[in-house]
Amino acid sequence: MSAYKPLGGRILTPAFLFFAVVFLISLYFMVERFTDGMGAVANINGGFPWGIWVVYDVIIGTGLACGGYALAFTVYIFNKGKYHPLVRPALLASLAGYALGGFGAIFDMGRWWQFYNILLPWNWNFNSVMLEVGLCVSLYIIVLIIEFSPAFLEKIGATGLLKVLDKTLFFFIALGVLLPTMHQSSLGSMLIIMGYKVDPLWQVLQFQPLLAVLTAIIMGYSIVIFEASLARVGFGGKDETPLLAVLGKVSVWLMVAFLVIRFGVLAAQGKIGLIFAGDFASLMFIIETILFVAPAIIIASPSLNKSPGKLLIAAVSMLFAGALYRFDAFLFTYDPGPGFSYFPSAPEIMVTLGVISFEIMAYLVVVKTLPVLHRSEHA
């Protein structure tokens, strides 16, 4: 019998209603986008074709949804298998994040009614990084549904299907590690062809995929720590701090690797001086670096790692570090040349907040109705 149990309780809490209101307001602008065109709602333009709908909802949103990926990575290394208490909530958060990333992608697609063209092999351009991202993300959403389906199947008591799934799940877990490695690294590769538009401190050309996949795993571990800590505060349950601290320690190594590679490449490309140029890009670079270094110091110091509070602070810093790295590269320091500027419009921000609200609402409903959280001690 599974140790996962639905939380139960009321769905229509004040928090839920707040998110529902935000979502309903955003719905108005979502409709307007389809009736009047994207320009009626968003400030994207000829030089900045990608605003927050792509950069936050898809590029950062899927990065923040890498908890399932990072844990799947850990599952076979730590030899914990499917009974790991953190797996299901992480998979649910990943599914929510990726599903809405997929929704965001279609929503942001200028010719959305032809979206199926990317699924037709005779259209495929194998030189295109975007093709890899599009196909790989679509496939991964299906894999996430399969990985998460035991929670639903247990609920409806489909024991026959569960047995079949149990025998084949190892293959989907393997896919669940491979696919995000592919498309999360490709999100970095997309920067290569943008060339000079990407600030020199972020334009590391061939090293883009490596840095991108490292930030994906770092963001994945930090979101698992973040969500487990929040779930414990919000819903009670077992204190997973020792387990989370180990994930934190792995993240420290990843952040060290990230920083060493990044500074190494910048040194090799002769760009170290740009860090101290004193302009906007150098400021953002320094803030990013602090956000990466601070959690590494917090977690690595032996006196601090037993504290759930400090671990949570470290996780939040890591989340911001990874998100800011992507924001900076794709948007904040992105410069298509003179005459272009971009700042998101209020309706544009509202749509993104609506998407996030929907994601949180879906998460809350599912953990209350399906066996997702591990309740072995406080059932």
Added chain:
Amino acid sequence: MERRDFLKGALGTGAAAVVCGASSGSAEARPNLEANGEAVGMLYDSTLCVGCKACVTACKNINGMEPIFRNGDEAYDAAADLSGQTLNVIKIYKDGKATVKDAEQDGFAFEKRSCMHCVDPGCVSACPVTALKQQAKTGIVIYDPDACIGCRTCMTACPYNVPQFQYDKAFGKIAKCQMCNQKGVERIDNGMMTGCAEACPTGATLFGTRDALLAEAKRRMELKPGDIYNYPRGDVRKPDSYHEKPVPTYKNHIWGEKEAGGTNVMHISSVSFDKLGMPPLEERSYASISEGVQHTLYSYLALPAVALAGLTFLVKRNTDGDDKGGES
């Protein structure tokens, strides 16, 4: 959780990062695509342009696009830049008093903005659904709205910010110059020249093959400033007229001969190109670097297939002993 587990975890993740790093670090990028001398192109000589914008009007007429009016003045198309309804535009460089034509200081100069029809186009490389294609014979970068999903990756990948999405329409598409050779227009296939080159009264926009245009551009670089040169008009291979004019002091730079692999639309000028708003490009095309990384990682899906086999083995081995593992 044991220390041993942690070390194994760190090692495993480190190894994965090294594999990924080695493959991306050693990525053998392909060289730039080669220029096709017989491809059709244009040569824009900024010093010949008088800013009449006859090319803008001709372009809109041929491509069925509405003019843009500003301040109630409907005499001229006042398009300020490329957009969903403008495929070609004449912009102006001004400095100080802006009194002397083609002078960098206290002068002004005209600059044409339209698709450069790259030899190694970023938009073609980046488009996931092959909606942008380079015609083999003409070298023209054409757009197929029936394939396009509107992801706008082409816009991010174009060093000249040429492709423009029609944000103001509920069912917009990408707008870009297709050298008047798109389906339904097909001027080049029918032996005609581009609308802008045909309309240009001074020969500032010259039509021809890349080789012929490059030869003409090089010829002008060799001329002595102040000498009289007989400037052709229309198609450089069979000009429909000439006019005589003193030679200006050209910058010794043919934009598009080499930039990012070269372009089939080339520019020459007396004002340096960074002042005219051209991007900071080197000779290597970003498309070639991007494709090099992509093909190293995904050639025949060999690397992902090997990785999947290894991962499947590891996951199978580690999940078989699952029940005894439980939780720590």
